[in-house]
Amino acid sequence: MPKPKVFVTRIIPDKGLDLVKDFCDADIWPGELPPSRADMLERGRGVEGVLCLLTDKIDGELLDAAGPQLKVISNQAVGYDNIVVPDATVRGIPVGNTPGILTDATADFAFALMMAAGRRIVEGERYVRAGLWKTWSPSLLLGADFSGATLGLVGFGRIGQAMAKRAQGFDLRVRYYDPGQPPIPELNASPAESLEMLLRESDFVSLHVPLTAQTRHMINAETLAQMKPSAVLINTARGPVVDQRALYAALKAHQLFAAALDVTDPEPLPADHPLLELDNCLIVPHIASASRITRDKMAQMAAENLIAGLKGERLPNCVNPEVYGGV
DSSP states (O other): OOOOEEEESSOOOHHHHHHHHHHSEEEEOOOSSOOOHHHHHHHTTTOSEEEEOTTSOBOHHHHHHHOTTOOEEEESSSOOTTBOHHHHHHTTOOEEOOOSTTHHHHHHHHHHHHHHHHTTHHHHHHHHHTTOOOSOOTTTTOOOOOTTOEEEEEOOSHHHHHHHHHHHTTTOEEEEEOTTOOOOGGGTEEEOSSHHHHHHHOSEEEEOOOOOTTTTTOBSHHHHHTSOTTOEEEEOSOGGGBOHHHHHHHHHTTSSSEEEESOOSSSSOOTTOGGGGOTTEEEOOSOTTOOHHHHHHHHHHHHHHHHHHHTTOOOSSBSOGGGGTTO
16 A cells, blocks of 8 residues: 655654654655745645645645645644644644644743843853953943843743743742733732733743734834833744834834844844844844754654544644544
8 A cells, every 4th residue: 555645844853754754655855945835836736744844834725736635734833823724724634733842942942042131141252252351340241130020921821831930940020911811820920911011010021922913013113112121022932923123123222121032024034134233132043942852752743743644533733623523
């Protein structure tokens, strides 16, 4: 019996890739950069499954180009804003993602970004490499204090809650804005009545929301103006949650102390982007989940979603379970 034909849009860690190769006739995109739209349409034609990354747009056009035999889309990411899920749902195609696995790695990294930006660690490292360090100075590269400060979490799901847990060890007061999310007493985090209240109170603001029509440019000129001039903004969610033009203006005018971004809009950020000119903006290349164990587990979970769909079984992690009807 022939193996099901699938398209894998990038080389993923062996923990997942070996599973895919063993069960499938896999066409694996070999390039470091994502396949182009034309390549996606061509390589996806006739396949029964697609394992994709957040860099790959999956919509009705691509699903139709693949053909009616397409059984499953597996996204190696928690977020799935790269996939037009309703287009898959109306065609009866389940879409898988990889939740939970990257919670700790992302929370660790968000906390690291918060400390690096708040204490100007990267700026200090550049200062030394540039040969500017002449002597100890009582006012050199003064940063933010953590003990007793307020951490504001925008979004209080798995990663937001993991941030709250880490904050306890630094004696941070934690507030969160996530309508409908009840307090979790053991995390010692209290809800804010509004986003504005959270922003006005917080010394550090960390973003942990999915990208939706409601969260796109949630952080903009108006909301940035509500933050303390001494505040630090951290984004490990999705780039478009922040209006980067407004962020640049706020940082340039020192209406905000610093920002640390793991995600940008677009990705990658062009080398001549104005944000890269600023010493008080730390930018890294979307690596919050980039630990070996985490990426291995994500690849394995993506492969398991793919294989379950090819077998006609329910995906272990499905973002559109309505495709299964009442099952």
